[in-house]
Amino acid sequence: MDVGARCLAFGEAGDPPGIRGSEAPRTARERAVQRSREVLRVGRRHRRFGAAQRAATGRIMLSHLSKRSDFTVFTVGSTDRSPATLYAHFVARLEDWAEARRTHVLVFYDGQQGTDESPELDAAQRQHIWERALRSAAPYRAAHRALDLRSRRILEDPMMQDSRYSQLIQAADLLAYGAYHRHRQGHPEIWTTQHATSPAAIRAYLQARAHWPEDSDDGVYWLG
Incomplete structure (x- = not known):
């Protein structure tokens, strides 16, 4: 963040x-x-x-958000390395979740929101970045459009939101990062990489534990 x-x-x-x-x-x-x-x-x-200040900021932010908001937070994980396949499984899980609660949802994800206004880029470069972002999002749009229009609970296509301009997207990034380290801490035998576990990320993640679904694995749903 x-x-x-x-x-x-x-x-x-x-x-x-x-x-x-x-x-x-x-x-x-x-x-x-x-x-x-x-x-x-x-x-x-x-x-x-520095790192200590950033860790404290994340922990405080999630603590305040958790105490003053009514929401459900969960992370999805899979052994499948295909982002498109994982996203399709996620949409199916989210659709079932919304149906069980008789509610509707919109999906926002961290992505290029529009043409990059950086002064270092010319108009052609900004347009190229935007078109590349749209192409990259095609599998995610396809997962939404495969839903039955007569009964779907997930509305619209997924909406790109650059995390630089969204505190909620940054919060979601922080939660996913914390979920990874929480699971890595509990199941070191599963993870083959040698990255160190981050206690600060776990402490921040635990601030939202009251909002994890009861049937989840410390806030994580495994999708195969």
Whole structure:
């Protein structure tokens, strides 16, 4: 989860002529000086915001979300390495879940939301990234469109939402990351990679345990 802060201030010692107090910059030079100072301030804050601070932020965020919200959270896992196959199984599970509760759901997933507005990219590059994102999402759209229109509980196609602009998508990322480490901690014999288990990720994940389905494996449904 990427957490940062912006701090704008004027009138500090060493201000160039023309920038006084809270007065907004008017000339191109003043605006350039302002942008340079913003970059430096944000950079310093990011450097101070290390691993411990990020871990604490994730834990606090999930704790507050869990205490003040009514929701169900679960992660899906599978031995199948095909994202398209796993997603189709996930949609089937979610459809059954929604049917049992007589509710309807919308699916958002972490993906390119639109053309990338980064100034380093030209229009052709941004369009290429967007078209590639649409092609990559084709298997996910297909899983939704295979549902029976007369009875389906999952509405619409999956909607792409860039996690850079969505705190809820970042929360979902954090939960999935914590679920992985929780299962890795309990079943080290299953995982062949040598990555270390993250206690901080597990502590953050446990904040949401009151919202895990009772029939899940610590919040995880295994889909084969």
